[in-house]
Amino acid sequence: MDWINAIVQGILLGGLYALFAAGLSLMFGVMRFVNIAHGDFIVMAAYGALLAVTFTGVHPLLSMIVVVPGLALMGYFGQRILLNRTLGDDILPPLLVTFGFSIIIQNVLLEVFSADSQKLQAGALETASIQIAEGLNIGLMPLLIFLSALGVIGGLQAFFYRTSLGRVLRATSDDQDTVRLMGADNAKIFGYATAIASAVVGIAGVYLAMRTNFDPSVGPARLLFAFEAVIIGGLGNLWGTLAGGIILGVAQTIGAQIDPGLQILAGHIAFLIVLVVKPQGLFPKMKG
Amino acid sequence: MKRSTTITRRGLIQSGVAGAAVVSTLSFTRMAHAQDGMIKIGFVSPKTGPLAGFAESDDYILEGINAAFADGIEIDGSTYGVEVIVKDSQSNPNRAADVAAELILDDEVNLMVVSSTPETTNPVSDQCEINGVPCISTVAPWQPWFFTRGGNPAEGFEYTYHFFWGLEDVISVFTEMWGKVDTNKSVGGLFPNDGDGNAWGDPELGFPKPLAAQGFELTDPGRYQNLSDDFSAQISAFKNASSEIVTGVMIPPDFTTFWTQAKQQGYAPKVASMGKALLFPVTVEALGDAGQNLSSEVWWTPTHPFSSSISGQSAKDVADGYTEATGRQWTQPIGFAHALFEVAADALKRSGDPTDYDRVRDALAETDMNTVVGPVNFQNGPVPNVSKTPLVGGQWRLGGDFKYDMVVTANGDAPDVPLGGDMEAIS
Numbered sequence: 001m002d003w004i005n006a007i008v009q010g011i012l013l014g015g016l017y018a019l020f021a022a023g024l025s026l027m028f029g030v031m032r033f034v035n036i037a038h039g040d041f042i043v044m045a046a047y048g049a050l051l052a053v054t055f056t057g058v059h060p061l062l063s064m065i066v067v068v069p070g071l072a073l074m075g076y077f078g079q080r081i082l083l084n085r086t087l088g089d090d091i092l093p094p095l096l097v098t099f100g101f102s103i104i105i106q107n108v109l110l111e112v113f114s115a116d117s118q119k120l121q122a123g124a125l126e127t128a129s130i131q132i133a134e135g136l137n138i139g140l141m142p143l144l145i146f147l148s149a150l151g152v153i154g155g156l157q158a159f160f161y162r163t164s165l166g167r168v169l170r171a172t173s174d175d176q177d178t179v180r181l182m183g184a185d186n187a188k189i190f191g192y193a194t195a196i197a198s199a200v201v202g203i204a205g206v207y208l209a210m211r212t213n214f215d216p217s218v219g220p221a222r223l224l225f226a227f228e229a230v231i232i233g234g235l236g237n238l239w240g241t242l243a244g245g246i247i248l249g250v251a252q253t254i255g256a257q258i259d260p261g262l263q264i265l266a267g268h269i270a271f272l273i274v275l276v277v278k279p280q281g282l283f284p285k286m287k288g
Numbered sequence: 289m290k291r292s293t294t295i296t297r298r299g300l301i302q303s304g305v306a307g308a309a310v311v312s313t314l315s316f317t318r319m320a321h322a323q324d325g326m327i328k329i330g331f332v333s334p335k336t337g338p339l340a341g342f343a344e345s346d347d348y349i350l351e352g353i354n355a356a357f358a359d360g361i362e363i364d365g366s367t368y369g370v371e372v373i374v375k376d377s378q379s380n381p382n383r384a385a386d387v388a389a390e391l392i393l394d395d396e397v398n399l400m401v402v403s404s405t406p407e408t409t410n411p412v413s414d415q416c417e418i419n420g421v422p423c424i425s426t427v428a429p430w431q432p433w434f435f436t437r438g439g440n441p442a443e444g445f446e447y448t449y450h451f452f453w454g455l456e457d458v459i460s461v462f463t464e465m466w467g468k469v470d471t472n473k474s475v476g477g478l479f480p481n482d483g484d485g486n487a488w489g490d491p492e493l494g495f496p497k498p499l500a501a502q503g504f505e506l507t508d509p510g511r512y513q514n515l516s517d518d519f520s521a522q523i524s525a526f527k528n529a530s531s532e533i534v535t536g537v538m539i540p541p542d543f544t545t546f547w548t549q550a551k552q553q554g555y556a557p558k559v560a561s562m563g564k565a566l567l568f569p570v571t572v573e574a575l576g577d578a579g580q581n582l583s584s585e586v587w588w589t590p591t592h593p594f595s596s597s598i599s600g601q602s603a604k605d606v607a608d609g610y611t612e613a614t615g616r617q618w619t620q621p622i623g624f625a626h627a628l629f630e631v632a633a634d635a636l637k638r639s640g641d642p643t644d645y646d647r648v649r650d651a652l653a654e655t656d657m658n659t660v661v662g663p664v665n666f667q668n669g670p671v672p673n674v675s676k677t678p679l680v681g682g683q684w685r686l687g688g689d690f691k692y693d694m695v696v697t698a699n700g701d702a703p704d705v706p707l708g709g710d711m712e713a714i715s
């Protein structure tokens with residue numbers, strides 16, 4: 001039963017990783033844009049949720065009403081005003097700029113909110129669980145996160161394949177120059193893509209804030225797993241990112257069941273195996 | 289010819305550096321009083337980064353010291369001004385070593401003080417030892433300070449001194465607390481793969497031996513990595529061993545993840561004594577009401593029956609002053625940050641000549657005084673250069689002026705510290 005429990009908890013954990021990774025996967029997929037500050041954006045969203053909850057006293061889940069559109073707006077204008085200028089043939093400038101962002105965000109958060117670790121109180125939801133069998137409990141909170149990941153990725157998928165903007169975004173990810181010839185405005189399209197990715201970051205941030213303590217410096221640690229989930233799943237494939245997250249989560253919990261020292265390592269090993277066996281990821285939508 | 293007034297890059301950087309230097313230097317004495325020269329004290333502290341919580345009270349402490357040293361200190365008939373130069377380690381050991389070297393070589397400090405975890409104290413102490421500058425450190429258990437730096441109990445160090453408690457004290461305090469609650473004596477251990485976790489879980493020097501000697505059965509699933517997102521494996525191991533006690537030395541986010549997951553998965557130990565994670569009230573508050581009766585080691589509280597040798601304030605005065613000045617609840621590092629300057633001032637006063645490194649060092653070695661964190665005496669420590677301060681244990685209880693209050697529930701090793709209540713099982 002311990003092993004079944006480990007796998008179930010690993011799948012649920014995978015939902016969290018997929019949620020952290022979805023925004024990154026989207027920006028990676030559409031713009032070939034590697035956002036080093038992704039983890040810090042999530043932490044920033046978490047602080048946004050903290051502010052919303054502190055000022056209005058609503059349940060943390062409701063803070064998404066403010067945080068998600070807020071992040072989307074910031075993402076849009078950030079992309080239009082700053083990040084678009086870094087895009088080009090050279091992949092280095094976006095890396096450097098977002099690396100700088102990472103440092104700036106951490107230090108601004110430190111100045112404003114201090115180094116105290118924070119957490120949002122979700123009340124009974126935090127510890128509630130459903131017992132499936134003796135020794136197998138599914139926590140409501142992890143389940144909710146997993147279902148949200150499913151919802152977010154399903155929604156993004158529908159958006160990409162059912163709407164005309166989605167079609168333009170996909171076309172852009174395939175061939176930027178040709179899309180521009182067809183009369184689409186790349187700068188705007190990138191703005192929309194970042195806005196959507198940032199909205200997902202907002203959701204991830206709220207869950208991060210409810211799940212455990214966060215402080216201004218925890219962002220980079222979140223980035224690594226997100227990256228691995230994207231690579232395992234294959235570039236540009238959102239369901240692949242979910243699969244990548246789950247593989248990572250299950251590898252970690254099974255590793256931990258063997259020996260807790262193997263927990264993080266097992267995830268990295270799973271990632272390495274995928275890289276060796278299928279360098280493009282399991283379900284690539286595009287050539288790397 | 290018209291002189292250009294545009295701002296050049298170089299000029300801007302220079303003025304910026306000058307500005308930064310002004311900000312980070314606190315001259316505590318009006319120059320008029322400092323007839324006989326200035327004493328420079330270097331202070332390295334993690335003001336930013338993950339360890340910044342430890343340094344939060346620094347500004348308040350420095351203000352108090354400022355007032356106390358406003359007229360300078362008298363040493364052997366001469367009056368010296370005191371200047372404290374504060375440098376930020378950014379919670380990074382390499383940076384800590386760099387700024388220590390700057391303080392020694394550029395600022396030419398007469399004495400170094402450093403606080404907050406081995407990541408800060410060790411590199412700074414090492415720099416001082418190499419350069420022959422006396423150094424006082426605190427807020428790191430003495431073993432990681434002494435042995436990690438290659439200390440030899442037969443020789444000790446020449447210029448570096450340290451006061452705090454040690455691993456043996458935590459073990460003694462934790463087992464005392466566990467003995468006060470009716471349990472099956474089965475203990476689950478959560479030791480991460482970091483300096484603290486490896487020391488606490490070490491089969492020879494850590495928890496396993498003394499626990500076995502006292503009849504506790506320890507289940508240690510193994511070292512995990514910090515910032516893990518899942519503790520199911522540990523929870524099932526503790527459930528299988530029906531551990532009614534949980535202990536370890538976790539970082540706050542990991543403890544929160546563990547504790548909520550334990551509740552989700554129906555694991556409810558009677559006692560949870562956790563080092564490091566439960567030091568600061570904000571982290572306990574983050575658990576909501578689930579923080580009730582969690583226990584932790586307690587280095588210092590406002591109820592400690594000690595007072596400052598500089599200002600005469602009691603422990604309570606120092607803590608209340610902090611709350612008054614900042615509106616925040618007291619934290620344990622406050623007392624030690626204050627005591628650091630007490631020990632420094634005491635050694636300088638007895639040195640005869642504060643500008644002579646060796647005379648300050650000799651005075652430091654002979655330190656035998658009472659501070660706001662208890663007696664400090666570098667003659668009778670467990671190893672040379674170390675003085676142990678008393679350690680007690682306590683539980684976080686809902687209520688009081690803030691959400692949680694720290695209540696001392698075990699004082700077997702330091703009976704002078706009054707008990708605040710009885711040890712209670714987690715309900």
